[in-house]
Amino acid sequence: MLALLSIKPDYVEKIFTDQKLYEYRKVIFKKEVKKVIVYSTMPVGLIVGEFDIDYILVDYPNELWRKTKTVSGVEESFFLQYFQGRDKGYAIKIGKKKKYPKPIDPKKLFDRFVAPQSFMYLDHSPSVLWSLSVGMVTVPLCNRGVAFSSRQTEATRP
Numbered sequence: 001m002l003a004l005l006s007i008k009p010d011y012v013e014k015i016f017t018d019q020k021l022y023e024y025r026k027v028i029f030k031k032e033v034k035k036v037i038v039y040s041t042m043p044v045g046l047i048v049g050e051f052d053i054d055y056i057l058v059d060y061p062n063e064l065w066r067k068t069k070t071v072s073g074v075e076e077s078f079f080l081q082y083f084q085g086r087d088k089g090y091a092i093k094i095g096k097k098k099k100y101p102k103p104i105d106p107k108k109l110f111d112r113f114v115a116p117q118s119f120m121y122l123d124h125s126p127s128v129l130w131s132l133s134v135g136m137v138t139v140p141l142c143n144r145g146v147a148f149s150s151r152q153t154e155a156t157r158p
Contacts, residue, residue, distance in 0.1 A: 002122040003029055004037040004047070004106075006115050011073060012040040012048060016099045020073025022091040024064070024082060027118055028056060036092070037122060039106065039115060046103035052095035061089045 005023065007015070014020035015038070023036070038049045057064060061083035065076065068091050072079065083089045106113045 001029075001031050001033050002035050002037055003033040003119045004039050004116065004122050005119045006039050006041050006117070009040045009044045012038055012044075014073040015051065015094060016049060016097060021071035021094050022057075022068045022073070023094060024072075024074070024079065025090040025092065025118065026083070026086060028058070028090040028092075029119065029121075031121060033121075040103075041115060044103070045106075045115070047100070047106055047109075048103045049097065049099040051097040054093040054095040056093070057091040058088060059091075061086055064089050064091050067091070 007023065011020055011023075015023070034053060036051050036053060037047055038051065040046055040048045057067060059067070061080070064083075065072070065079055069076065069079075074082075106115075
């Protein structure tokens with residue numbers, strides 16, 4: 001299963017330059033996800049790459065910070081504010097990464113695309129996304145793409 005994660009552009013850059021080896025989340029997938037498709041939020045607004053999930057740490061936020069701070073890619077003040085009031089947090093260990101040669105406009109993949117607040121499940125294969133990014137596929141896939149949000153159990157398109 002794939003999941004598309006919304007990530008701020010500064011952190012996207014750090015992920016693909018090995019400055020950020022964990023992606024932090026307040027909520028995590030209910031389904032088994034092996035690969036993350038990276039959506040760089042506005043002002044970029046594009047799907048820019050993907051990474052494998054090595055593992056996911058689940059712990060108290062202060063323990064997550066202790067275990068991951070040297071490769072977190074974020075400031076401690078941001079981390080503490082992000083998890084403020086939370087008893088539990090998640091740290092996705094970023095595995096093998098692939099930055100797409102040409103970012104993908106998600107509106108070409110999905111009818112009525114709205115960036116997910118956190119993540120959404122996808123049924124596209126990574127090879128289709130890669131083909132789009134290198135220009136091997138030129139037919140828009142918006143009528144073929146089915147996306148599931150983290151809060152939905154049915155396809156978003158009719």
